[in-house]
Amino acid sequence: MAVGLGPLPTLHPVPGFELGIASAGIKRPGRKDVVVMRCSENATVAGVFTLNAFCAAPVILAKKRVHGGVRYLLTNTGNANAGTGEPGLVAAQRTCARLAELAGVDEGAVLPFSTGVIGEPLPVEKIEAALPAALADLSEANWAQAAAGIMTTDTLPKGASRQFEHDGVAVTVTGISKGAGMIRPNMATMLGYIATDAKVAQGVLQDLLRDAANKSFNRITIDGDTSTNDCCMLIATGQAALPEISQASGPLFTALKQAVFDVAMELAQGIVRDGEGATKFVTVKVDGGATQQECLDVAYAVAHSPLIKTALFASDPNWGRILAAVGRAGVPQLNVGLIDVYLDDLCIASKGGRAATYTEEQGARVMAQAELCIRIELGRGTSSETIWTTDLSHEYVRINAEYRT
Template identity: 80%
Template sequence: MAVGLGPLPTLHPVPGFELGIASAGIKRVGRKDVVVMRCAEGSTIAGVTTTNAFCAAPVLITRERLGGAVRYLLTNTGNANAGTGADGLANARRSCAALAALTGVAEDAILPFSTGVIGEPLPVEKIEAALPAALADLKEDNWALAAEGIMTTDTLPKGASRQFQHDGVTVTVTGISKGAGMIRPNMATMLGYIATDAKVAQPVLQDLVRDAANKSFNRITIDGDTSTNDCCMLIATGRAALPEVTEKAGELYAQLKQAVFEVFMEVAQAIVRDGEGATKFVTVQVNGGGNHQECLDVAYAVAHSPLIKTALFASDPNWGRILAAVGYAGVANLDVSLIDVFLGDVCIARQGGRAATYTEEQGAAVMAREEIAIRIELGRGDCSETIWTTDLSHEYVRINAEYRS
């Protein structure tokens, strides 16, 4: 059951960006599993992709074509087209060629994306057969259905939307994401598509997507596994009647950055809330670090510990596991006598040992909540970092044991 994740909010259409959904029956007959997105001519697009060396064929092609005159994004679920070698690349290019033939654009104006089972040949014929229906379905207000169309083990679709006014003109930022397992982004994450009708120069857009991903998708983890297929794209259609944003300065850029960051954060945290088998949404905040990397090292050591994650699932305030994870995070010259640890607002460890005021009842009360904050004060400097994660439940094991069945 998704933690604190309900129905989709209102997803405002983005002028100049259309989405169409169809069923190719890649994994199950009748399932909506192909999504085509069309960008208005003149749009700019930027993105970040997985750092996994075994990245999928569509990731390699998307990297080649980013920065060019992209017109279409083609996504399939049910098959990752990863670990498929030269045949996988050929199949990804063939699916793009099929869409190019139907739309009259150049093949390199199409970016492919895939998600699903790794190591299986892409059923390109099924995708080709579904393309006419997806194109016929293209609409600017199809965000909600597209959010469903890109799901794999997700239990709920994920999306967010913001609007702001600048010089009397409404600017829209809307996005969707998918992901529930194999989540420890190392660039962006899963699949994410965010669009705005602002006009933004490509270099500025690339910096914006990188910065937004680093503060959102790069701060979430469910199981510590970086996917082979992670991609996050930011599209600017330029349809809003405003000047082009050509530098990272000025009021329009500041407003756009805030809206983009908010959408990124909301769809990234939605992935954690819908983590496979998750019953807890956990914030891990590390303060007082000597640098940002050591804060992240400590946070991820805590977030990835199977012992801590299973204690969270059991609502067991076994705080010694947290101290152990902090200790093996690899922080050089760590003085444990300076460290304080909190569960919510309850201090469980003071100066490296059990807090004198702490009781088991206090810890148990915090651990019983669906949303839990673990705060660690290192006492080494002024740097802070926050990441979001889940517990580890029986259901996570079942989902992944049965994933290919």
């Protein structure tokens, strides 16, 4: 069950960005598993992609094309088209070429995205057969349907939307994402799409997306696995009657940055809340580091520890596991006598051992919550970092043991 993740909020249409959904039946008949997105002419598009060396064929192709007059984004679920070698690249090109032919655009204006099982050939014919229906379904109002169409092991669709006014003109930022497992993004999430009707220069848009991803999608982890298919796209259609944002400064840019960051953060945290088998939404906050990197190293050591994650599932306040993870995070010359550890506001460990006032009953009460914070004070400096993670449950094991069956 998703932790604190409810129905989709209102997803405001973005002028100049349309979405169409159709069924190719890749994994099962009738499943809406192909999504086509159309950008207005002269839209600017930015992307961040997985750092996994075994990146999927669609990632290779999308990275080459992202800065070259993109008009269409083509997504399929049920098949990752990863680990498929040269035939996989040819298959991705074929689906793009067919969509380009149907839409009357250059093949290079189509970006492919895939998610699902790794190592299986892409069912090109099924996808091609679904494209006319997806094109016929294109609408600016189809965000919710598209959010469902890109799901794999997700239990709920994920979307977020913000609007603000500048000089009396409304500006919209809306996004959707998918992801529930194989999540430790080294750039973004499994798949994410955010669009705005602001007009933004490509370089500014790329930097904005990179910054937003680093503070949101790059601060989440479910199981420590970086996907072969991670992609996040930011599209600016330029349909709002406002001047182009050509530099990263000024009131309009500041307002847009805040809206994009808010949408990205809501989507990223939604992925954690819907983590495979998750029963806990856990914030890991590390304060007092000498550098941001050592704060992140400590936070991920805690968030990736199977012993801590299973203790979270059992609501067991086994604080010794947290100390062990902090100690192996690789922080140079770490003085354990300066470290304090908290569950929410409850100090459980101090100066290298159990806090004098701490009791197991207090810890168990906090650990029983569906949402909690593990806070670590390093006492080394002024840097701070926060990430979000889940527990590790029997259900996570079942889902991934049965993923291909």
